[in-house]
Amino acid sequence: xxxxxxxxxxxxxxxxxxxxxxxxxxxxxxxxxxxxxxxxxxxxxxxxxxxxxxxxxxxxxxxxxxxxxxxxxxxxxxxxxxxxxxxxxxxxxxxxxxxxxxxxxxxxxxxxxxxxxxxxxxxxxxxxxxxxxxxxxxxxxxxxxxxxxxxxxxxxxxxxxxxxxxxxxxxxxxxxxxxxxxxxxxxxxxxxxxxxxxxxxxxxxxxxxxxxxxxxxxxxxxxxxxxxxxxxxxxxxxxxxxxxxxxxxxxxxxxxxxxxxxxxxxxxxxxxxxxxxxxxxxxxxxxxxxxxxxxxxxxxxxxxxxxxxxxxxxxxxxxxx
Ligand code: FAD
Numbered sequence: 001x002x003x004x005x006x007x008x009x010x011x012x013x014x015x016x017x018x019x020x021x022x023x024x025x026x027x028x029x030x031x032x033x034x035x036x037x038x039x040x041x042x043x044x045x046x047x048x049x050x051x052x053x054x055x056x057x058x059x060x061x062x063x064x065x066x067x068x069x070x071x072x073x074x075x076x077x078x079x080x081x082x083x084x085x086x087x088x089x090x091x092x093x094x095x096x097x098x099x100x101x102x103x104x105x106x107x108x109x110x111x112x113x114x115x116x117x118x119x120x121x122x123x124x125x126x127x128x129x130x131x132x133x134x135x136x137x138x139x140x141x142x143x144x145x146x147x148x149x150x151x152x153x154x155x156x157x158x159x160x161x162x163x164x165x166x167x168x169x170x171x172x173x174x175x176x177x178x179x180x181x182x183x184x185x186x187x188x189x190x191x192x193x194x195x196x197x198x199x200x201x202x203x204x205x206x207x208x209x210x211x212x213x214x215x216x217x218x219x220x221x222x223x224x225x226x227x228x229x230x231x232x233x234x235x236x237x238x239x240x241x242x243x244x245x246x247x248x249x250x251x252x253x254x255x256x257x258x259x260x261x262x263x264x265x266x267x268x269x270x271x272x273x274x275x276x277x278x279x280x281x282x283x284x285x286x287x288x289x290x291x292x293x294x295x296x297x298x299x300x301x302x303x304x305x306x307x308x309x310x311x312x313x314x315x316x317x318x319x320x321x
Contacts, residue, residue, distance in 0.1 A: 002034035003151070005091035006084065009040045009052050009060075010099060016048050018202050019095030019155070021055040021162035026155045028056055028163070029122050031128060037061060037087055041079040043069035049173030056163040060173040061087065067180040070187035071099050075180050077106050082178040083211040084111065089150065096154040097201065116144050116153040120259070120280065121160065137253055137276030155241055157202050158259040159280075198232040202248065205231025206260045208278070211238035212267015212288065212307060219245055221311040222266055226282050228318045234258065234278075236268045252277035264314075266307040270295030287311070 007027040009020040020038070027036040038057035040048055042064065049060035052225050063079040080103070084092070092107075094100035096118045108115040119131040120141075128145040129154055146152075200206065207226045209219050219233060226233045234256070235249040251258055253276040263281035268274060270286070270293055278284070279298050287307045288300035296302045303310050 003031050003090035004035045004037065004087065005031040005093060005151075006087055006089035007036055007038045007043075007057065007092075008080070008094045008100065008103075009038045009048065010095060010097060011040065011042055011045055011048055011055075012199075014253050016051055017095065017097070017199070018162065019097055019100075019157040020052065022157065022160045023093045023095050023155055024052065024056045025163050026119075026122060026153070026160050027091065027093045029124070030093060030151055030153070032089075032124070032129075035059065037089065039063070039080065039083050041068050041076055043044055046173060048174065050170075053169050053171040053173070054089050054165050054167050055168075056166075057171065062089040062173065062175045063178050064175060065178065065180045067183060070190065071102075072183055073102055073106055073184050074183045074185065074189060076103050077110065077289065078180050080107055081110060083176055086176060091151040092153070094154045096156045100154045100231075104152065108152050109150070111150060113152050114146060116146065118257075119144075119153050119155050119159075121154075134280065137272070138257075138279050142166070156257065156259060157268045158261075159202070198226075198230065200232045200234055200251075201256050201258060203258070203260050205229045205230035205262045205264075206234045206251075206258055206278075206281070207231055207264045207266065208234035208236065208268060208309075209239050209244070209266050209307075210236035210268030210274075211242055211244075213244055214240055214267075216244050218308070221308065221315065225264070225311055225315045225318070228315055229262070231260070231262070236271075236274050238268070238271075265295050265299070266311060268295055 006029040007023045010017040038052040038060045040062045101240045121132045124257045131144045207222045234251045256291040261282045264285045284299045285301045286295040291304045
């Protein structure tokens with residue numbers, strides 16, 4: 001059944017986030033041959049429209065307003081509700097990002113629809129669109145279908161492959177004028193902490209350090225390895241609690257959930273709360289002095305050794321590639 005599907009594009013630091021392209025790919029599956037309309041909200045986002053079309057959107061609708069320069073639940077829900085009212089989509093797909101996690105339940109409630117959040121895959125099976133999502137901190141997966149109303153889902157970054165970029169694709173980029181008013185929250189300033197470079201939640205390679213890293217300085221070899229591999233540095237809560245790094249790097253049940261292609265856990269014991277945030281990574285490498293460490297139970301490759309000896313060796317070898 002062909003559907004019209006609305007997909008949210010996210011712009012951050014002057015570029016479209018990769019999850020926007022993944023959401024378009026998911027949107028295509030939901031659309032089952034129907035139209036995929038990408039929506040962009042922000043202060044000046046028109047210029048990103050064509051790139052969304054190159055990644056598979058059929059058309060792009062923008063809502064531009066200085067009040068949308070920074071995300072606020074009120075502002076973005078007013079913008080999105082106006083576009084939903086205009087487009088009347090039968091499917092809606094957002095990235096399961098901080099923004100998507102905050103905005104999607106609010107919109108679903110306003111639309112009176114259900115929400116499948118944090119889907120890691122979707123497929124057509126037996127005449128239904130079946131979404132798979134992790135439950136119990138990633139220890140099990142459940143499959144969900146929507147039996148009635150709008151199919152509204154958020155997708156976990158790094159799980160659904162984007163379509164190949166096709167610069168020959170073309171489509172309309174139009175704008176909707178929405179009066180953004182009565183904002184109950186206003187972002188006055190954004191204070192950035194620690195992380196620079198590759199975004200942890202979208203990184204293809206993550207080098208994560210735990211209490212075994214022993215100090216703030218101990219993270220330096222991890223950063224060098226991450227730089228060589230074009231990856232990002234993450235951390236266990238143990239490392240954050242010990243003040244070796246900022247909490248924005250924390251991965252796990254109460255931190256970020258990540259699914260990189262390669263996760264290298266260095267000096268991390270593998271507590272269940274840490275595994276909740278990384279056990280779905282495609283390839284897991286663990287470096288730990290303790291051969292009995294729990295992290296080895298989820299690792300595809302284990303290195304028993306001192307991380308301060310092993311990591312520089314890995315960095316030197318990867319530099320040769
Ligand atoms: P440790 O458990 O102390 O492990 C350090 C490891 O380093 C050891 O295995 C040791 O063998 C190894 N090591 C030491 N020196 C070296 C060396 N030189 N070379 C190689 N290996 C070495 N934790 C999270 O990570 N994320 C969360 O989101 C999270 N949420 C939580 C929520 C709740 C409600 C609770 C109760 C806990 C949560 N925790 C979380 C904490 C979690 O239970 C663990 O305490 C924490 O993950 C331990 O961090 P760690 O593995 O770095 O430290």
